[in-house]
Amino acid sequence: MKNLKLKSARAALDLSQQELADKVGVSRQTINAIEKGDYNPTVNLCIAICKALGKTLDELFWDEEE
């Protein structure tokens, strides 16, 4: 399932996938895979992304429908 919350949070800060990847310390393709829903990140990576975007885990990775 696509992670549109992450994509919109990144876009709100006007960050490209590469810039976010550099901040978090992963590859651009990993950020792309997370946004497309092709890869489930570990909690550590989720936390790093949240810190980089100034969001909480709930805001970016909690699925409301569940």
Add this chain to the structure above:
Amino acid sequence: MAKKSRIITMIVSIAVIILLAIATGLKNNDQTKSISVPVTVKNNKVEKSLMEPLYFNPVGENCSYTIDIQGPDALVSNIKIMTASFNSETVYTGQSGNSTVKTGDLTVFDNGMLVLFDPEVKEGATIEDSEYTIRYGIILDSNGNSFWTISMLVIVTLFFIAGCVGMSFLANRNVDRDYDERQVKARGTAAFNSMLITILVALALPTLSTLTGKEPFEPFEYGIIVCLSGILVFIMQADLNDAFVGMKEKRMPLAIIYTVVGLIEILVSIVECVMAKSNVQLYTMISGIFFLAMGIEMIVKAILDKKEAMADEES
């Protein structure tokens, strides 16, 4: 630590390849085989029985055989020597009784050779019905220069690979080469699939040979095919999942070099096959296919990456 172990692995690999090349170069090319064949004679005729051909693996362009035959005087042996390649050619035929036969120089171009014996009763001779034994002693002398034909190819390939590795180190000396968690996972999956493919190819090639009764490849070519299949699967799968192998950035020059080298090797092997009418350059074609596949994969990956990054920038 990871850097140190990488350097140690590289040094050990290069040392092993050099030692193998030297060992091949120094290897004595003489091969000796002797067999005793039971022959049943009935009504002054030899009863035909299936006799396994003897396989030899001469090194170099030329080889010669010395065949010593010992058996009853009334029996002669038809000798046939042929190449064991897919386009098998008969390079020697002859007939001899109790004596030593020298074939002289035979042009074989590194092909495996099969030696066949077919005993029969000498024309005009009579022999009692009984079971006799003929002993064949065969000495193969390959007088081709093995070091230049095989070891040099290994050494040239080694230098080429060393050059590519050096280039990737130089071009990526300031790049962070650590893998993130997804890339590590991708490399693990690629390594597992590579192992499966290696086992599959290693089992499939001899099985196909047994089923069809044909041996299109020499043993060392089997080895090259098995190793390269595994390596190719690992590199391609890892790279397509962004878990780069070797170079992380500035990969296009290397991709172009791989593609060009692959194309040249394939062309050279095809020209050689057509001109020499043999499979002498099959290993060149195998490594050519390997380099071409890697080059094309790197170019395709670069294009896909560029498209993906541009789509992100635009959105």
